[in-house]
Amino acid sequence: MSASPRTARGVETRRKLLAAAERVFADHGYHEASVSRITDRAGVGQGTFYLYFDTxxxxxxxxxxxxxxxxxxxxxxxxxxxxxxxxxxxxxxxxxxxxxxxxxxxxxxxxxxxxxxxxxxxxxxxxxxxxxxxxxxxxxxxxxxxxxxxxxxxxxxxxxxxxxxxxxxxxxxxxxxxxxxxxxxxxxxxxxxxxxxxxxxxxxxxxxxxxxxxxxxxxxxxxxxxx
Amino acid sequence: MSASPRTARGVETRRKLLAAAERVFADHGYHEASVSRITDRAGVGQGTFYLYFDTxxxxxxxxxxxxxxxxxxxxxxxxxxxxxxxxxxxxxxxxxxxxxxxxxxxxxxxxxxxxxxxxxxxxxxxxxxxxxxxxxxxxxxxxxxxxxxxxxxxxxxxxxxxxxxxxxxxxxxxxxxxxxxxxxxxxxxxxxxxxxxxxxxxxxxxxxxxxxxxxxxxxxxxxxxxx
Amino acid sequence: MSASPRTARGVETRRKLLAAAERVFADHGYHEASVSRITDRAGVGQGTFYLYFDTxxxxxxxxxxxxxxxxxxxxxxxxxxxxxxxxxxxxxxxxxxxxxxxxxxxxxxxxxxxxxxxxxxxxxxxxxxxxxxxxxxxxxxxxxxxxxxxxxxxxxxxxxxxxxxxxxxxxxxxxxxxxxxxxxxxxxxxxxxxxxxxxxxxxxxxxxxxxxxxxxxxxxxxxxxxx
Amino acid sequence: MSASPRTARGVETRRKLLAAAERVFADHGYHEASVSRITDRAGVGQGTFYLYFDTxxxxxxxxxxxxxxxxxxxxxxxxxxxxxxxxxxxxxxxxxxxxxxxxxxxxxxxxxxxxxxxxxxxxxxxxxxxxxxxxxxxxxxxxxxxxxxxxxxxxxxxxxxxxxxxxxxxxxxxxxxxxxxxxxxxxxxxxxxxxxxxxxxxxxxxxxxxxxxxxxxxxxxxxxxxx
DNA sequence: AATGAATGAGTGTTCATTCAT
DNA sequence: TATGAATGAACACTCATTCAT
Structure with missing residues (x-):
């Protein structure tokens, strides 16, 4: 379902998600970290997450x-x-x-x-x-x-x-x-x-x-x- | 809210809960272990858990x-x-x-x-x-x-x-x-x-x-x- | 199920329950008031409540x-x-x-x-x-x-x-x-x-x-x- | 957590929830009114409630x-x-x-x-x-x-x-x-x-x-x- | 590519009530 | 008369995931 980004914009979005995830996981641990918290911090919509990661x-x-x-x-x-x-x-x-x-x-x-x-x-x-x-x-x-x-x-x-x-x-x-x-x-x-x-x-x-x-x-x- | 058991039956129930919890936590970790899984394994009702443990x-x-x-x-x-x-x-x-x-x-x-x-x-x-x-x-x-x-x-x-x-x-x-x-x-x-x-x-x-x-x-x- | 008390001791217990209930209802309202809070304050066991009141x-x-x-x-x-x-x-x-x-x-x-x-x-x-x-x-x-x-x-x-x-x-x-x-x-x-x-x-x-x-x-x- | 709707669909959903809530609260009072009764009457999923209201x-x-x-x-x-x-x-x-x-x-x-x-x-x-x-x-x-x-x-x-x-x-x-x-x-x-x-x-x-x-x-x- | 809306299964927890002792 | 133990249905609330746009 998820795919590698094909455009520069996509690459950037993926990067933002990873950076946000590092912060969120570090702050809250895996279980308390929610996808929505990650997308919030990354400044993207919740659905965007699943463009780049399956789960x-x-x-x-x-x-x-x-x-x-x-x-x-x-x-x-x-x-x-x-x-x-x-x-x-x-x-x-x-x-x-x-x-x-x-x-x-x-x-x-x-x-x-x-x-x-x-x-x-x-x-x-x-x-x-x-x-x-x-x-x-x-x-x-x-x-x-x-x-x-x-x-x-x-x-x-x-x-x-x-x-x-x-x-x-x-x-x-x-x-x-x-x-x-x-x-x-x-x-x-x-x-x-x-x-x-x-x-x-x-x-x-x-x-x-x-x-x-x-x-x-x-x-x-x-x-x-x-x- | 929770209390120490006052009867032998209560002592036994509490013990069963602890034993069940050890198994369930060991198998699934804290987050995946649900109270209901614990009580199921202990063979007691869900509410019974809260007789002996607050959370x-x-x-x-x-x-x-x-x-x-x-x-x-x-x-x-x-x-x-x-x-x-x-x-x-x-x-x-x-x-x-x-x-x-x-x-x-x-x-x-x-x-x-x-x-x-x-x-x-x-x-x-x-x-x-x-x-x-x-x-x-x-x-x-x-x-x-x-x-x-x-x-x-x-x-x-x-x-x-x-x-x-x-x-x-x-x-x-x-x-x-x-x-x-x-x-x-x-x-x-x-x-x-x-x-x-x-x-x-x-x-x-x-x-x-x-x-x-x-x-x-x-x-x-x-x-x-x-x- | 509930009955009128037949002994002086029972009369007293019923009275304690009513007094406790007034306090508890006043402090918390009907919904937040629990039977166990009432019996706690009355200093009687939880089951005792149902000796004197049906619900x-x-x-x-x-x-x-x-x-x-x-x-x-x-x-x-x-x-x-x-x-x-x-x-x-x-x-x-x-x-x-x-x-x-x-x-x-x-x-x-x-x-x-x-x-x-x-x-x-x-x-x-x-x-x-x-x-x-x-x-x-x-x-x-x-x-x-x-x-x-x-x-x-x-x-x-x-x-x-x-x-x-x-x-x-x-x-x-x-x-x-x-x-x-x-x-x-x-x-x-x-x-x-x-x-x-x-x-x-x-x-x-x-x-x-x-x-x-x-x-x-x-x-x-x-x-x-x-x- | 809850947010204002950003689309017409969301506005409509929020409105349906409020209308349903008025009915349900009126019929049952605050305590007997459950969120699920409200969402049922509004015809939306239970989680949808929390899209628009925190509690x-x-x-x-x-x-x-x-x-x-x-x-x-x-x-x-x-x-x-x-x-x-x-x-x-x-x-x-x-x-x-x-x-x-x-x-x-x-x-x-x-x-x-x-x-x-x-x-x-x-x-x-x-x-x-x-x-x-x-x-x-x-x-x-x-x-x-x-x-x-x-x-x-x-x-x-x-x-x-x-x-x-x-x-x-x-x-x-x-x-x-x-x-x-x-x-x-x-x-x-x-x-x-x-x-x-x-x-x-x-x-x-x-x-x-x-x-x-x-x-x-x-x-x-x-x-x-x-x- | 991007997103906000929607979902429903799942969570921990409470509590009126019943019952064996 | 009295009680502590037990219960299970119910609750408010969360969240990973899907989808129409």
Missing amino acids: KLDIFNELVEDLNHRVRQAMSEGARGATSRLEAERAGFAAFFRFTAEHPALYRVVREAELVSPDALRLHYTRIVEGYIDGLRDAAEDGEIGDIDPTVAAWALMGIGEMIGMRWVLWGDPDAAPGDDADPTASGTREVPPHVLDEMMRFIGGALGRPELAGDRRDGAPEKEES | KLDIFNELVEDLNHRVRQAMSEGARGATSRLEAERAGFAAFFRFTAEHPALYRVVREAELVSPDALRLHYTRIVEGYIDGLRDAAEDGEIGDIDPTVAAWALMGIGEMIGMRWVLWGDPDAAPGDDADPTASGTREVPPHVLDEMMRFIGGALGRPELAGDRRDGAPEKEES | KLDIFNELVEDLNHRVRQAMSEGARGATSRLEAERAGFAAFFRFTAEHPALYRVVREAELVSPDALRLHYTRIVEGYIDGLRDAAEDGEIGDIDPTVAAWALMGIGEMIGMRWVLWGDPDAAPGDDADPTASGTREVPPHVLDEMMRFIGGALGRPELAGDRRDGAPEKEES | KLDIFNELVEDLNHRVRQAMSEGARGATSRLEAERAGFAAFFRFTAEHPALYRVVREAELVSPDALRLHYTRIVEGYIDGLRDAAEDGEIGDIDPTVAAWALMGIGEMIGMRWVLWGDPDAAPGDDADPTASGTREVPPHVLDEMMRFIGGALGRPELAGDRRDGAPEKEES
Whole structure:
């Protein structure tokens, strides 16, 4: 039923719908977001929506796909120029957290995807993880990290990033009691504090078999302090 | 409006409703789960629901709370008897994965809670993390692990468990292509393969500054030290 | 199904239910008043209600009946001892307004009765009007008032009392703009200002053919009309 | 959410809904009138209602407003051409009773408004009363009536009209016992008998200080007016 | 290409009433 | 006499989707 736009005007309308949908999904989640809210924000008639998308799920999936591209691009751009795997990892995480802070939609939309469109979620995570796996494999070949299983490690890294991002970016102030910040749209602009990022990288560095590369205060580390 | 049951019959009805709700939420998620589906499955009239719960959100929150208790109990029971922090960690994760496999509701309900009842989600994660933090602090005092920041580490562990659990328990077969397993109710009985658990623990062991305790094949650790 | 109470305890319970119903109907109106609210306020179980009343409409009708008795008693007590019809009228109205101020339920319940139980409403008004008619007839025989049709006059008096009561007792401050006092339960304690009562009685005095008896400032009419 | 119709079709649909609502509210009152009954009678889908009205209360308020305009227009049209205040009053009342007979909804809807939408009720009465007040003030300046307080008199007139209208128009036959006419839809076509209108106007004429202008059989007025 | 109108199945929730104890 | 449990029909309202223009 829906079709690709054939005119410049159509292309523009489709774009407006996607942009509006990102805002609306981010603000309200999938279920509370109504097609009419999307078309309202896009400034088009309700029927116009179905010119470009078959269903509400359709535009949602496209949006998840799009966010996936953008976050991966942000991460690899962030990591570009890093001179070691861990440096790349750190830069990638930093980019990921920055992206999350700027687009809290990512978290919300993606996590909601689990129930709404499980395939979209799997694809999203899988693609990011694949990037990790490749990087880890290269680093292992170069002896840069230990011989940890890259698949398991990649999923673990994914989980760390997700949870730290949720905790420090989405929730914000560590001391905020639950309930202090109930408005989900209000909390999307925090940063991961530097020491948290440091500790997280030390954690990851150790995990990957190169504690000394992550900077350290680690007990059994031969040269560095304590000695 | 809702009240606690005052008779045995009422207690039983309330229990049936909670059990039904767990099933229905797990199968369909919060939004697709309708009160009438819950009451149907519980075998009671629709109005009966409101004798014991004020709103649909109410029973959802109670369920999240309940699941939180149960998973934490499962984890600490699993970890009981461990002789080291890492052993406890491993046993705790194993218990967590087992619980997840038996109650896929946990994942689905909890993750959806983010949009439906953010406080419930935060409380859930925070409580589990607090358990981690205590354990890590004790272990650090005993010199069992490195001096990693316990809060950051705890959230990282939480994320690892979540993601590994999602990947290997909920999704099941690593090679299953997305789309092969779209029915969310069909995939709740997998186990985390032993080697994945092993690798995960090596990852965590390294992260916590005691790679050698986690068992290893690590490059830079020729024949364990510590001897 | 319902029965008269056979024990002192039952009499008491029935009384509690009626008292609770008056409060609840007054506060919420017929439709918003639920049986459970009534039983809650009465401090009895929900089922107990149906021991004494067949339906919600039943207790409502009984309440209207009861209020009717009470307001008529208040009015005739107020009027007792008056030495002329107009004095009696004034005292009766004053009593009526006082009763209204103390029991705003009267107005609300009675007016709602029009749709809920039209018979109850008619009976209520008719009974009060019959009292007026009798009084007017007597007064006419005594030459105390003009020979106005007592039935029409009685209904007119009823209407005047109702409207003045609504305007000055229920609504309160004459200058309050609509909306300033939207809470219907908050405005039941006003009084009809003395000059309003005075003017009203002058109006009625003239209507009944005895302007001079009502006190007057009437234009050029030292002793009746114009001549 | 609701919007003004943008096409002729929409205008027509909205009109049908209002007309249906007037019938349904008049027949059943606010609470028994369900949106689905309204849409059924209008011959549109249930959802269509919410295209033009936000809530059931919304259309109710609009209806009260509309009825207020119409009754005031009917009254001033009825009074147009009267050569004295009392003549105008009589014509106005006659128009009011005629309108009531043709639109019994007025009474029912407006009286129920007291509980449903108190502001609407106050506005309704206040607007009519303001018309009375203006007329009375003019008449007083012209010496046409006594110097009665116009505000109090206006509310009194409002009450008289309401009550006489209820008694003779809505209830119909004076001798009908309560219960004979329980169907509220069946009684909307009566007229106020001429002698009742006559007596009512004599009552009012006396009240306003000009008994002789209202026609009379008054004791102290041996051979009619003015001569 | 665009749109406003229309729909009807579906939602969470309420409540007068019945009944077993 | 008293009650808490249970019910199911009913309600106001929402929304993804279709369609005529």
